[in-house]
């Protein structure tokens with residue numbers, strides 16, 4: 001099957017975007033994995049499919065597959081690229097669209113300066129909903145909130161890693177580090193991602209506080225490995241920092257691929273994420289039936 005695609009990136013988190021508004025492609029997990037493969041396919045952290053929404057008052061359905069082929073609930077940088085894509089390809093003339101994801105409806109809005117702001121909805125702290133299995137564990141109070149101590153089994157010992165646990169529609173474990181440049185992202189990331197306390201696996205954030213309104217962040221993403229930026233990871237890290245009492249309500253997040261600005265007023269308020277969304281190129285590719 002030969003398909004058209006658009007390659008996009010948001011703060012260096014890159015995507016293959018597929019227009020399924022006229023025809024469903026019905027790709028298999030192996031085909032999504034192949035498209036995301038940087039050697040045999042197009043190459044991307046996630047594949048985003050744009051579909052029409054059957055729900056009233058919702059403009060589109062937004063389906064997200066990680067580079068490993070698994071479907072996931074939410075993707076922040078992808079949401080910004082999604083909004084840029086539907087506008088630039090003429091699928092809508094609106095600056096603000098309502099988009100259904102696996103974890104609910106989000107609202108991206110194109111700004112006059114070219115960046116995109118997304119209402120990502122409120123963070124979720126209910127542990128079974130993350131999901132996080134806290135059975136037999138006690139939380140450790142920290143600032144105004146709490147952290148959970150995860151035991152990791154490494155070849156060099158069993159470090160205990162304190163993490164804040166929450167969902168932005170998808171699961172996140174956020175730990176504070178002195179310096180993101182020397183943080184053990186590549187060694188601890190995969191161990192946290194697959195830790196048995198997270199039945200659906202987890203995205204592992206490494207957060208360096210620079211000031212009350214400025215942080216640095218690296219994220220080992222579930223199903224994709226370390227990416228240059230993770231939008232939901234930035235939302236989760238800032239929400240955790242605010243709840244811990246260390247950050248103000250508007251924070252600039254420096255990732256390896258660009259700057260994201262996150263705002264959260266606390267409680268049940270939605271999290272707003274602002275950042276870039278850029279089209280890189282368009283193309284056509286023949287997808288093998290059984291890669």
Ligand SMILES: N[C@@H](CCC[C@H](N)C(=O)O)C(=O)O
Pocket residue numbers: 013045046066072073074075076077078170171203221222223224227229230231232233
């Ligand atoms: N890149 C994303 C998150 C994509 C999904 C994530 N890897 C997961 O499995 O939950 C973002 O910008 O939020």
